[in-house]
Amino acid sequence: MNTILLGNLIKIRWIAITGQLFAIIFVTYFFNIDIPFFEALIIILFSIVINFYSLLEERNNKTISNTKAFLYLLFDTLQLGVLLFLTGGILNPFSMLILAPVITSASYLPALLTVILSSISIIIIFTLNFFYIPLNLEDDFNLPKIYNFGIVVSLIITIIFIAIYAYLFASSSRKISNALSVSKLQILNQKKITEVGSLSAAAAHELGTPLNTIFLILSDLLKDEKLKQDKNIYKDINLLKSQAQRCKEILQKLSQNPLKLKDKFLNKVKLTDLIKINFDKFNKTKKLQIDDNIDNKEPEIIFKDEVMYALGNIIQNSINYSKEIVSVKLNYSDKDIKIEISDDGFGFPKDIVDKLGEPYISKNNEGMGLGIFIAKNLIENMGGNIHFFNSKENYPIVEITFDNSILGI
Numbered sequence: 001m002n003t004i005l006l007g008n009l010i011k012i013r014w015i016a017i018t019g020q021l022f023a024i025i026f027v028t029y030f031f032n033i034d035i036p037f038f039e040a041l042i043i044i045l046f047s048i049v050i051n052f053y054s055l056l057e058e059r060n061n062k063t064i065s066n067t068k069a070f071l072y073l074l075f076d077t078l079q080l081g082v083l084l085f086l087t088g089g090i091l092n093p094f095s096m097l098i099l100a101p102v103i104t105s106a107s108y109l110p111a112l113l114t115v116i117l118s119s120i121s122i123i124i125i126f127t128l129n130f131f132y133i134p135l136n137l138e139d140d141f142n143l144p145k146i147y148n149f150g151i152v153v154s155l156i157i158t159i160i161f162i163a164i165y166a167y168l169f170a171s172s173s174r175k176i177s178n179a180l181s182v183s184k185l186q187i188l189n190q191k192k193i194t195e196v197g198s199l200s201a202a203a204a205h206e207l208g209t210p211l212n213t214i215f216l217i218l219s220d221l222l223k224d225e226k227l228k229q230d231k232n233i234y235k236d237i238n239l240l241k242s243q244a245q246r247c248k249e250i251l252q253k254l255s256q257n258p259l260k261l262k263d264k265f266l267n268k269v270k271l272t273d274l275i276k277i278n279f280d281k282f283n284k285t286k287k288l289q290i291d292d293n294i295d296n297k298e299p300e301i302i303f304k305d306e307v308m309y310a311l312g313n314i315i316q317n318s319i320n321y322s323k324e325i326v327s328v329k330l331n332y333s334d335k336d337i338k339i340e341i342s343d344d345g346f347g348f349p350k351d352i353v354d355k356l357g358e359p360y361i362s363k364n365n366e367g368m369g370l371g372i373f374i375a376k377n378l379i380e381n382m383g384g385n386i387h388f389f390n391s392k393e394n395y396p397i398v399e400i401t402f403d404n405s406i407l408g409i
Helices: 006-029 037-060 066-086 093-108 111-130 145-223 225-229 231-255 271-282 305-321 370-382
Strands: 287-292 325-332 336-343 385-390 396-403
Touching (some): 006 093, 093 145, 225 231
Parallel strands (some): 287 325
Antiparallel strands (some): 325 336
């Protein structure tokens, strides 16, 4: 459920109250325009009371539900509608402010609540076109009916357009934000798993020496002829040895690397290992080809969850679109590392190849494209570069470049 900070609504309403008070005072005492001043003041006081109530509610909860937010925005819309009724209807220059609650609703609330609020706003506009207290101006102010009708239509169209426009863009922003939050959470979980693995391996290493010493002492005790004569002590020593053996087995299990990487507590890994792990994770039937320019002397890099996750997204994408083979080419130089990931599927469409990595841009225009979007952000936030292009044979290629310093080479 989406929530809105109540403090933001309170601040916006204080601004509206200040503006409304200033407007009716300025119009009444400086322009000498006759309006129902005290009636308008009472309507504004209602808004002040609501805002003080909101301040009390904010002490208990900083955020509010969608339903409460809708009710607050509905009050703001009705309050403004009554003020407009008292001050000239839709001919009031400030009638455009009735769009503000609709925009807020479209940006944060579900579509149904936005549709309801928009419909109420349209009904208010229709009503104000026929029922209102006209402004008593010194000069006659008459508008042609067609112009008056045009104002009504323009306000209605603006409400509908703004509501749809704001909702679509806010919805896209929420989806992207959620996707990035999920990826950050997964990376955080992966880091914690890595830390646990490192602690387990360190514990197994540190406890191994004293445990071996215990084994040696117990073995010597079991060979002692005097102790053998006392069956109870001999039985207890055997029990101690069996429990020590059990501890040894548990430590061995804890020390096993879940990623099957035997480097120093996952500090150093090889890119080919990361590629194979991600390929095995997502693949069942396809083949993997790795080509590198180092003969059995591949340098090790610092293990980073961002690299692991980004490579996983791209490799998974290649597996999904490939026919039989996914190819990876590694090029090492004194300055940087280049990783080219390609497959034997169809190349990137020319109309989207320059847009890949943006949200909602995918190869077949069916997916959301958030996997590549997240991978691109992870790589670029680390300081790397990623490019998408097609080979001469029209095979898709994803080229990733990292400076050696980024990966600790």
